[in-house]
Amino acid sequence: MQRDQGVAVQMKDRSRGPGSLVSQVGESLRQAILSGQYSPGDKLPSEIELTETHGVSRTVIREAVAALRSDGLVEVRQGAGIFVLGTEAYPSLSGRRVDKARVSSDLEVLEVRAPLEIEAAGLAALRRSPAQEEAIFECHRKILRCIENDESIREADLALHFAIAEATNNPLFKQHLEFHGSAVIPQSKIVNESRAAEQTAYRKMIHKEHEAIVVAISDRDEEAARNAMRDHLRGSQIRYRDLLKDFRTFPG
Template identity: 80%
Template sequence: MQSKDRSKNSGSLVFQVGESLRQSISSGQYVPGDKLPSEAELTEAHKVSRTVIREAVAAMKSDGLVEVRQGAGIFVLAPASLLASSRRIDKARVSSDLEVLEVRAPLEIEAAALAAARRSPAQEEAIFECHRQVLRYIEQNESIREADLALHFAIADATNNPLFRQHLEFHGGAVIPQSRPVPDPEPAEQTAYRKLIHQEHEAIVMAISDRDEEAARNAMRDHLRGSQIRYRDLLRNSRAGSN
């Protein structure tokens, strides 16, 4: 029973560790160029597994907050580096994100249906809480990446088949592409995009709550298909712009 509880809470632990590290950076405890504590030190400080630390760092790396230097450690990026990287579309990264989305689709569609059939009351509440957390971050105009990831973990956990969660964990931070994969998005555009994701999540969450397997399957299919379409449009537009 204890191992199940740890698995169920891992998504929220990733979120908590990520938020703690982000706050340490935004508060000036760690400035650009500083090296963050090692994985072992972070594991001990936060009393979590290395998998949780790696997922939290992967999400921060994808958001351009840190870089991982092989054999050297985790370093805070300078704002100028973040701004420069945000001005262009990394076509290779976007293509990679699209590939992950395509692999996720069949498994997560079935996971949503199984979650609708099998979820316990506690698992249902965990899904609702993750969904509420996404909205809180939208309202605070902050990245929804880690809350989004926690929601998908909660749905995977509700299948009561650990292989669904292991599939998501295998891809790490790549499971949830950055909030809006475009250079220098306008705040209003970013918020609108996040609200769209929240609405797509809403359909999935309500279908799982209603124990409607087919509706849950369809809602997850629409959500992941929508993400794929958005990424294909992004690649198409980037190719047109380079001609």
């Protein structure tokens, strides 16, 4: 019986789309926190409880929680659970200062992610099918639509990297990204969202970096795909190291 329920949940996840499910669950939890249903210091329901409540897989719950953690709303304590932080950390409620520990953590993820994604880009250029190529292009177009509509590109950005990993035809690449969830796409925290013009310029720069990767994969140019992905991830690392320099220059 449990196996049948698990299969049903997986089928439900696939039919509704992983990206939309993560957004729906994340938004539900976010609103519960911001509305005061959960107060700072409160422990959220367990992963199993959240899976049953929302009717989704553990992967979706983990990605949704990773997004909340990235926004500074929760922290995951190993062996203890998920705990709510103060809502003053949420960017829509205050001019949030970027947390030094969180920046360091994101940089660590980027450093681990880089060699795998560089390899994934090269393999995608060699192995992608026409359908996978179109999926990559569609993800890239979606990022541009988000920019034009002044919307966050984070979910579309993650979908693009998933599509590239999928095009390697080696499931371990995508599993690696799914393990870290949206924490592998930390770009939305680099620029304060209250500075609209700077935010838009930043998103366009990310889109341009993605374009070089997408074109190289489409051209089946393995070396160019690797180099473009390397440049993209190296740029992200440089931007995060600059943030850490700011912390050292202006501590506290």
